[in-house]
Amino acid sequence: MTDRKQRLLPAVQKPARYTGGEWGEVQKNKDEIHIRVAFCFPDTYEIGMSNLGMRILYGVMNNQPDVWCERVFAPWGDMEAALRREALPLWALESQDPVKDFDMIAFTIGYEMAYSNVLNMLDLAGVPLHASERTGLKNIVFAGGVCTFNPEPLADFVDFFSLGEGEESTVEILDVYRRAKAEDWTKEWFLREVAKVPGVYVPSLYTPVYEPDGRLKEIIRVEGAPEIVTKRIVENLDEAYFPTKMLVPSTEIVHDRANLELFRGCIRGCRFCQAGFSCRPVRRKSPEVLYRQATELLEHSGNNEITLSSLSTSDYKDLRELTDALIPYCEAHKFSMSVPSLRADNFSRELMERVQAVRKSGLTFAPEAGTQRLRDVINKNLQEEEILSTCAIAFAGGWSHVKLYFMLGLPTETDEDVLGIAELVYKIIQLWKENGVNRKRGLSIRLATAYFVPKPHTPFQWEQQITPQEYLRRCKLLKEHLYSKCVEYDYHSPDLSRLEAVFARGDRRLGPVIEEAVRSGARLDGWDEYFRYDLWQEAFAKCGVDPNFYTVRGYGEEELLPWDMMDVGVSKAFLLRERRRAYESRVTPDCRHGCAGCGANCLLKEAGCDD
Amino acid sequence: MTRLLFEKTGKAVWISHLDLMRLFQRAFQRAGLPLTHTHGFNPRPSVSIALPMSVGVESGCELLDFALDGAAVPCEEIRDRLNAALVSGVRILRVYEDGQKLKNLAWLDCCLTLEYDHGVPPEAAGRLRALFSRPSLPVQKKSKNGVTEQDIIPLLKRVELEQAEENTLTLLARVRCQNPALNPMQLLAAVDRYQPELSPDFCRCRRVEVYDENGNVFR
Known part of the structure; x- marks a missing residue:
């Protein structure tokens, strides 16, 4: 007879997401395992399997002979309904065992709007949501990922956070857990010990105290708990573990190709960008190691496409050397190579033509702001001439589609800046008229604006978010000034970005809000078909929390910030300096044109920054 | 090739x-x-x-x-x-x-396993045999153009029923697999429509062998 789990599969969309059994999946003998880790990604299989960080840590954990790390993803709505109807608990893919049977439950969280999925997955697993309700060593819940640079909104639910890159710290964490289990420690003892691993933050060792007006007054520490938790980095990426024997999904995922990471960190310093600051310092892999890893990835996986990934690929110092070696290899094997995140410089244009990664359809720019003044404020070092000259060359070469990404609501933004976007679009249309070769097919410009979300650990971490009404007014203003039929302008509703802003700079008082929203049905918030703003609004009201406190209020420079205890390497003094320069419309050169003294180099013990 | x-x-x-x-x-x-x-x-x-x-x-x-x-x-x-x-x-x-040329592929043997959690209903095999002996058996078929009626009898060469275990009934059928094809799960749809009291709790389907027009194994 077919078991109950299997019987759910015919009725759900894309059932292969729930079965495991893919090429490269790790199977182990349970009898030889001391620590079982359920590694949860708080979104669907297609998104999670596209995440490189998860693939790396899956390999790191499974390289420990007595550890078996398995994958768990958020089920789609149809599967969730089936699980709840049949009262079946969420399971891990490899063994198909219930998550509640695992020693440790790990999450990697890269997006604030996945917080509801974290809670919902615990709930589907039948694991108590609150850390305080899980009393033993079983089901220790820990989390990492960029969102945990401000982990406070999840402090009620997660036992500890692992800040920064996990290649080394995860092994150290498993060592502590191994001892705890062997010696039958209490959970409290384990948490005290794991807090000694550099980069680990145990929220239960800290108690925030608030002022009557709601601002954070102080944080009381349990004796012995670290005053500052500094994120971890891997110094030598050439020697770090990289999963070249990649797991190959049997069903299509979002990034369905091999992914090779060139370097970490970013030299640019765009003032709105969290990754740009929190992933510093810049560390690269050598082209020799990258070439070897690329060939291994392609041969082991059977993929015929590889992406070279990083925050800004044009800034990889050895890009020419690497591509000179890789392009002939790919051509000989009929592999294709894609190189996203290129800047509009000459070498990149040449490279684009050589790899033909950009089919004649796609040319994407992210000027982020409509005027040079505002681009200087945000330190987005992209000149209008660069965009226009690249467009002119591309139009002459047969390209006819342009995508443009902007933000609205950036600090100091005025209507003039908003209209600057329309002017730039107009200039691109004029260029097309002068240079376009395929006039019959016509030009198509897809313009998108996002609602600016101030993020922790950036120079804009203190900024006010504009109100949703003001955001919509600016969208409409822009729309009224787009006259051409070839422009398609999409602006999303501000609801999601407003919530993202709340949670990005949130504190522990948001825990009950997330729980309330999830109890009333919030999950898969990143998906239009499931996002329910009304549930969140009700949850805020019910918990007596005002979202405006975290968004339009803005934070004072003297104010104690919920994430001040987390050190990502970049100093607060530097962020303040950058904030001042922003208000003076002064750009800060990239790291290679002069060190701005961000402080992240202090995380390096042996190598120099960007060597 | x-x-x-x-x-x-x-x-x-x-x-x-x-x-x-x-x-x-x-x-x-x-x-x-x-x-x-x-x-x-x-x-x-x-x-x-x-x-x-x-x-x-x-x-x-x-x-x-x-x-x-x-x-x-x-x-x-x-x-x-x-x-x-x-x-x-x-x-x-x-x-x-x-x-052989794929256009000569004509018949498919398939096996449906009908699972009854509370035991196979009495006389089920006989009643299903009778059902599939009817001269015509229209079943709803979902296609791109919406729902249509499909008579499965002309596309069905033979049906055998066997009670393998207390809880399962196996249905072996030879169905046309091209021009037009009959999805074996349509046999289950026929059960659901005409003998709903014999609808199983779950049904598994397995393709067993393919044949040409004359009943020779196709390769």
């Missing part, structure tokens, strides 16, 4: 037709067996599966046509190298240097 016979069982039954094509393309690559590519704007490795199968259906008789680029490789070696590069549940049984 080369043809191979493979089975699809276990977890692999949940892989869709399109995903299975992609899975084979990658397995060939991993096995060091480069495929020729289609000559299009977007060249694709040339593999094609004879009869696309619904998700969830098991099979012991799937046929896949492919063309290798470069020097010829012995059939047994292709089989072994591919099997070493395939996920569990997808297994090559045999590789053929050549094959």
Whole structure:
């Protein structure tokens, strides 16, 4: 007879997401395992399997002979309904065992709007949501990922956070857990010990105290708990573990190709960008190691496409050397190579033509702001001439589609800046008229604006978010000034970005809000078909929390910030300096044109920054 | 053109037709067996599966046509190298240097396993035998153009019923698989429609063998 789990599969969309059994999946003998880790990604299989960080840590954990790390993803709505109807608990893919049977439950969280999925997955697993309700060593819940640079909104639910890159710290964490289990420690003892691993933050060792007006007054520490938790980095990426024997999904995922990471960190310093600051310092892999890893990835996986990934690929110092070696290899094997995140410089244009990664359809720019003044404020070092000259060359070469990404609501933004976007679009249309070769097919410009979300650990971490009404007014203003039929302008509703802003700079008082929203049905918030703003609004009201406190209020420079205890390497003094320069419309050169003294180099013990 | 016979069982039954094509393309690559590519704007490795199968259906008789680029490789070696590069549940049984024209593929033997959690209802086998002996048996069919009625009897060559265990009933049927094809799950739809009290709690489906118009095994 077919078991109950299997019987759910015919009725759900894309059932292969729930079965495991893919090429490269790790199977182990349970009898030889001391620590079982359920590694949860708080979104669907297609998104999670596209995440490189998860693939790396899956390999790191499974390289420990007595550890078996398995994958768990958020089920789609149809599967969730089936699980709840049949009262079946969420399971891990490899063994198909219930998550509640695992020693440790790990999450990697890269997006604030996945917080509801974290809670919902615990709930589907039948694991108590609150850390305080899980009393033993079983089901220790820990989390990492960029969102945990401000982990406070999840402090009620997660036992500890692992800040920064996990290649080394995860092994150290498993060592502590191994001892705890062997010696039958209490959970409290384990948490005290794991807090000694550099980069680990145990929220239960800290108690925030608030002022009557709601601002954070102080944080009381349990004796012995670290005053500052500094994120971890891997110094030598050439020697770090990289999963070249990649797991190959049997069903299509979002990034369905091999992914090779060139370097970490970013030299640019765009003032709105969290990754740009929190992933510093810049560390690269050598082209020799990258070439070897690329060939291994392609041969082991059977993929015929590889992406070279990083925050800004044009800034990889050895890009020419690497591509000179890789392009002939790919051509000989009929592999294709894609190189996203290129800047509009000459070498990149040449490279684009050589790899033909950009089919004649796609040319994407992210000027982020409509005027040079505002681009200087945000330190987005992209000149209008660069965009226009690249467009002119591309139009002459047969390209006819342009995508443009902007933000609205950036600090100091005025209507003039908003209209600057329309002017730039107009200039691109004029260029097309002068240079376009395929006039019959016509030009198509897809313009998108996002609602600016101030993020922790950036120079804009203190900024006010504009109100949703003001955001919509600016969208409409822009729309009224787009006259051409070839422009398609999409602006999303501000609801999601407003919530993202709340949670990005949130504190522990948001825990009950997330729980309330999830109890009333919030999950898969990143998906239009499931996002329910009304549930969140009700949850805020019910918990007596005002979202405006975290968004339009803005934070004072003297104010104690919920994430001040987390050190990502970049100093607060530097962020303040950058904030001042922003208000003076002064750009800060990239790291290679002069060190701005961000402080992240202090995380390096042996190598120099960007060597 | 080369043809191979493979089975699809276990977890692999949940892989869709399109995903299975992609899975084979990658397995060939991993096995060091480069495929020729289609000559299009977007060249694709040339593999094609004879009869696309619904998700969830098991099979012991799937046929896949492919063309290798470069020097010829012995059939047994292709089989072994591919099997070493395939996920569990997808297994090559045999590789053929050549094959009959796909248009001659006509009949499919399939086996439905009807699972009754509270035991097989009394007389079920006999009543179902009678059902499939009717002169006509229209069943709803969902297609791109909406729902239509399909009479399954002309597309059905024979039906055998057997009670294997206390809780399961197996239904063996030979159905037409091309021009037009009958999805074996339509037999279950007929049960649901005309004998709803015999509707099983769950039904598994397995393709057993394929034949030409004259009832000879097709390869």
